[in-house]
Amino acid sequence: MIISSWNVNSVRARIDNIKDYLKNYSPEILLMQEIKTEDPNFPYDDFKKLNYESYVFGQKSYNGVAIISKKKLENVRTDLINDKLKQSRIISGEFILKKRKIQIINIYTPNGNPVDTDKYTYKIKWLDDLIKQLKILAKMNENIILAGDFNIIPSAEDVYNVKSFEDDALYRLEIRKKLREIINMGYIDGYRHLHATKEGYTFWDYMRGAWQKNNGMRIDHFLISNSLINLLKGVKINKNPRGKTKPSDHTPIEIELA
């Protein structure tokens, strides 16, 4: 089965591109971030016509996450982080594969820039809350897939110009340490696990011809708990949607499990 994650930058503005993607690549499950709409305005019908169930944690104007799945998910939760700012950034559900119950968690981590503001402290707090929750969840079920827009560049080779990101909220040492802390709890970075050196950008800015110049960064990730490594058959960045007209500034990352 293919599971995909894509920061769509507005589900309504992107609906034609998303439908094209689903028709062409037919992922079993698609995690979306930055849907930028409230639940009542989510295009449930468009996805229903393509045989997907929708699970939505929406928000007006900003943020918002959703999961669409060909098979129904169990135990869908949007309460994993008690967010004082009430931003919709996390949704999870469960499915069965090879007799194993797997919890899939879709996240949209705060950007955190500029670094000397409460936006940055919010990002740190949000990641700390996530880490706490992951420790609780792992005691109940070790089979976890944590995926989405992490807004974290893991390493220098994951960004086109690392010098300009050294004190950026996407790359600061303190932020990279949070990602390492999660991985050290018992996960692999799916992409890097299977592609030791290959460039894997998932985001290119709309501005200054970033896509044309390949000024990208790898900030969307699939973390797979160690218990599931033997099910992981492939991880790929699908650059096709980023080259379409009216694209999102992110492109999907896809894993294959079997």
Add this chain to the structure above:
DNA sequence: ATGGCACATGCAATGTGA
């Protein structure tokens, strides 16, 4: 340091993203 693009709100101009 900023924000040239693109989104939302709501109808003009502003906030946000990374």
